[in-house]
Amino acid sequence: MSEIEYIKNVFRSGFELDDIEWSSWDEPGRAGVEHHVLWAPDAESGEQSVGLLLRFPPTAHGDFHEHLGYELMLVLDGRLDHSDGTSYVKGDLVVEGPGTRHQMSSAVGCTVLAIRTRPAEARVPQGPIRPVGAAAA
Numbered sequence: 001m002s003e004i005e006y007i008k009n010v011f012r013s014g015f016e017l018d019d020i021e022w023s024s025w026d027e028p029g030r031a032g033v034e035h036h037v038l039w040a041p042d043a044e045s046g047e048q049s050v051g052l053l054l055r056f057p058p059t060a061h062g063d064f065h066e067h068l069g070y071e072l073m074l075v076l077d078g079r080l081d082h083s084d085g086t087s088y089v090k091g092d093l094v095v096e097g098p099g100t101r102h103q104m105s106s107a108v109g110c111t112v113l114a115i116r117t118r119p120a121e122a123r124v125p126q127g128p129i130r131p132v133g134a135a136a137a
Contacts, residue, residue, distance in 0.1 A: 014111025029063025061105035069118025078110030
């Protein structure tokens with residue numbers, strides 16, 4: 001039988017979700033992002049997808065990267081800022097396809113459910129992107 005993880009009322013503020021274990025996501029290009037792994041890739045079984053809860057304190061950001069598969073992001077709380085200048089708020093669902101490149105940040109803080117069907121790879125932006133922590137125009 002598979003394991004079941006149950007998180008009651010995931011739409012609480014991410015900073016009130018203290019009944020789950022958060023880990024710092026320490027990786028080049030990232031600052032301040034915390035994550036809780038729901039499931040992770042497993043080379044032995046061939047699983048490439050990953051499910052995460054992400055918590056961005058104000059001004060936290062991920063790295064600039066390219067998706068090798070699909071990514072689904074559901075904003076559970078706060079505001080998620082995309083490097084293309086778009087901002088997403090609680091209840092917004094974002095699906096980005098393979099080849100999508102971006103950097104996510106949050107000027108005010110947010111909590112996000114993120115599901116990737118395949119890994120992402122760090123990239124260098126080829127043009128200007130929204131500065132981390134900047135509000136939408």
